[in-house]
Amino acid sequence: MTFLTACVVVLLAGGCGKRETLTAIGDRTQELRLNNEGEPSSLDPAVATGTIEHAIMCSLYEGLVTPDAKDLSLHPGAAEKWEISPDGKVYTFHLRKNGRWSNGQPVTARDFVASYHRMLLPSMASQYSYMLYPVKNAEAFNLGKISDFSQVGLKALDDYTLEVTLHSPAPYLLSMMIHDSWFPVPVAVIEKHGAIDDRNNPWTRPVSFVGNGPFMLKEWRINSHILVEKSPTYWDAQHVRLNKIYFDPTESADTAERMFRSGQLHSDPQAPPSKVAYYRKYKPNLIHVYPLLGTYFYKINVTRPPLNDKRVREALAMAIDRHAIAETITRAGEEPAYCLTPPNTAGYTCRGKITEDVAAARRLLTEAGYPDGKNFPTVEVLFNTLQSHKAIAEAFQAMWKKNLNINIVLHNEEWKVYLDSMRRTNYDIGRFGWNGDYVDPSTFLDLFATDSGNNETGWSNAEYDRLVRVASNTGDRAARYDAYQKAEAILLDEMPIIPVYFYTRPRLIRPSVRGWYPNVIDQYDFKSIYLVPQDN
Amino acid sequence: MIDTTPMAMALPAEPAGGSSFWRDSWHRLWQNKLAIFGLIALSVLAALCFASFLWPNITGCSYEQQNLALGPAPPDHVHWLGTDPLGRDLLARLLYGGGISLTVGLCATAVSLTIGVIYGAIAGFAGGKLDMIMMRTVDILYALPFAIFVILLMVFFGQNFILLFVAIGAVEWLTMARIVRGQVMAIKRQEFVEAAHALGLREWRIIFRHIVPNLLGPIIVYATLTVPEVILLESFLSFLGLGVQPPHSSWGVLIKEGAEVMEEYPWLLLYPGAVMALTLFSLNFLGDGLRDALDVRGSKD
């Protein structure tokens, strides 16, 4: 009986009066509540693995340069100015003299060098160490080929001057530096809590965490929340308007959307596909759909017949309707992809294009020895279990049956099993998605070099490898892009992949959030974001 | 003198015959209207599902014909239950998938039931060390991670459909065994069992002719509870890659996918859910009827 009474009391108490929602409270107190799509694996740049961690680390650390949220142009961050040598190989950064760690210590060039040293230590086993490879001898040091770090092109000329020497010009270096692998870490603090290269070093707990960013780590409860607070020691604290940021780790898109609706979140970056159409139609002021630097495509295992015949691959790529997929299945304003790199990636737009032409596809299939799909062996499409992947695969299955009269079998696997199958190239056609690490076509086109660990298709082309290598060794933008165009043309001719669409981000965001702007890498600029209480 | 009054003439020539336990039960079942309704509903549903399996275009729409332009549409005169996000007719998919779900639901339940009853009866009856070993084995199997077990099954045996039954059977018999064991331990202490012992009946006979009929009540109840669990478990297994592959479907998968879009396209959840509920209600009524009919203490008076 008492339990029932308690239930009734709670219900009544809950129902009395209009509750002030958590976001309304946040609007008043300048606390931004964000869904971050998952629990971060770590807040240590040398250990962290992805975009989830990056979003939080952008509030806790500051790199040499910071991107403008609107157009991703680069502003001074921890470095107040820099020079680039005429040959493009030496960058000299002048750090701010008033840069401070959250424990009050000054941020020096030695801190940066020590951070990069740590990042490149072979024993650190950092997944993103390759982001530092443009630096001279960085790769050699990271692979253990040399053991003397002084040979690596990272030097602290004095307390506030950092010199970065590259092995060849890399015009995209500065845009790479907004990635967390280039963030500084408080090496002295890390050493106090354990070995410098121990990924289990507990220094990132709130009680011991130190960072140089606009916010400090206040609370971190796994799978519950992360709370960061404005850092008083940050050099530009006067321009930081938010007081707190609350990161919610809910992975389920449905749960996050419900939380957004019930006023618990200011923004949810992962609106479920079925709800995007609803919001766009009925609540357009709550949703922003913008392109992301990523491509959804199918990888083809070119070592397995009949897929080893490029005419078959081309036929498959031409006999599908990408517009229908984007419009009726994914429905989040995606652009169909007729090549690999998203349009206007740092000014590069692919000239080559796949044409959707069913008649031509049938001709190719006939030429390959399967007139009207006769005797075409069963080919399997592999994907990891997710409703949208399944729907797209089913649509392709029906399209290929209708247009080419061939039978495709679908096969879903659980995530790790799928990854394992892809890694071992144990598939016929496999679904894949790739988000660019930084804004440059190389982050996409490097994928299909012969020695790339993410190739996984068994495709290898010497000319393609040569072009990609040439592009990465020259600083002249025109020459680079020319090489990339040629490389992408080869890719589209040989067709080891079937591009489907370019990613978009359907983000739910409340009108009380100001100073936020969409960009292709979904970078937050927490210094500029602020909240304005709404009347409703 | 022979009594020639009408009453006397109406008396049967032979004394009232005894009827067997099973005949009595069948008679009682037949009188239970709800149970018969359940039986009929189930049969009709099963017939429709298997008919659509054999003749896929029976409703006029195919279960796999996509219509991307149409997309998810509410019920109309062409698509009686509406369409799914790929424009496929829901009624056709529901009936086609029903064959799979009913087969899996009923067969897998029957399999796990059989194993569970035999195992639990032996353990409960035997007692002592055998009981201990058997029940500790159940504890062990209970605790092992199911998802990994299924993944390993697929690694070693491929993606055979039979594996679906193995996987489901492997996990569902455990609770049944425990319940049966508990019941058997209670029943074996009762007087009629001691009497059977005293009469010198062999163990197997005692277990299966005297004890098991007394178990039928909980067994039937538990079986009707297991069927919905199995149907939904199948959707978890298809998440792991076992079970039906697209474009085929099953009720569990339809319900799971419908739940994801229940606010935008409620018919995608409503109709599969309603059909599954109808099946389960029918099973429930039938099960209750069976339970009542087979109750050994059901009075003859």
Add this chain to the structure above:
Amino acid sequence: MLRFIARRFLEAIPVLFIIATATFFMMRLAPGGPFDSEKQVSPEVRARMEAHYGLDKPLFQQYVLQMKHLLQGNLGPSFKYPGRTVNEIIADAFPVSLELGLEALVVALAFGLAAGMVAALNQNSAWDHIPMGLAMIGLCVPTFVLGPLLISAFALHLDWFNAAGWFFPGDRVLPALTLGAYYAAYIARLCRGGFLEILNQDYIRTAHAKGAGGARILFKHALRGGVLPVVSFLGPAVAGLLTGSFVVETIFGIPGLGRYFVTAAFNRDYFMVMGSVLFYACFVVVFNLVADVALVWLNPKLRFE
């Protein structure tokens, strides 16, 4: 009885040992490892990470080391959350699942037992069919449907609660109802069956004949026997309830242990899987023991064997 309990604890040791061994080999045999990700790491990095966690040693050596650690109570580090140990994660998440589980259990027992008893006492009447009908609905409606329905009605439309989270007292209501509904339905069905078995027995008829009223019969005579099948079911069910439900915790954003059981296996977080499996196994052992003891207590004819 104490000897019985002590013996069961002794038996638990080989049980846990076998579970640990089976889990260890099952996890290592499954394809895919903790370091597989969509952006594949280079072979050098992979080799280093494996060496760091000792995964490059021969399998049997790893097994022995793992067993040694387990005996010391050290459940190891988590791969998915570097810097956190499995002990820590469980200690942090378990109290949440425990609270939710207890609240759901209260809901399940209150509604389930009541419905079962009412139905059994009024067999084949409307008061039998209605509660059983509701119970069947509770069984057919899976948690991943019931949860969002409740949230949609009470949190989003009526605005009585938050849609997700575990911070305020009100956050407990909807998850407890969602989690408890299924068990309430199960208990109602089992309970009704159990009661009917008892109520049709001769000694109940005797009580009736002697003039005892319905409620008195119920509580004094039938309750003990009728609850029997419920008790057998509840043993492992409570173990599952208290260690958390993946679905409910995902839908309501609850930082409990239930999620880890599933996500750890999917992440191939070896030590986390081992830790959570053994943790759950301990609960299963304990609650099966409690259920067996309760069985004997309820039915005086049973003896501890």
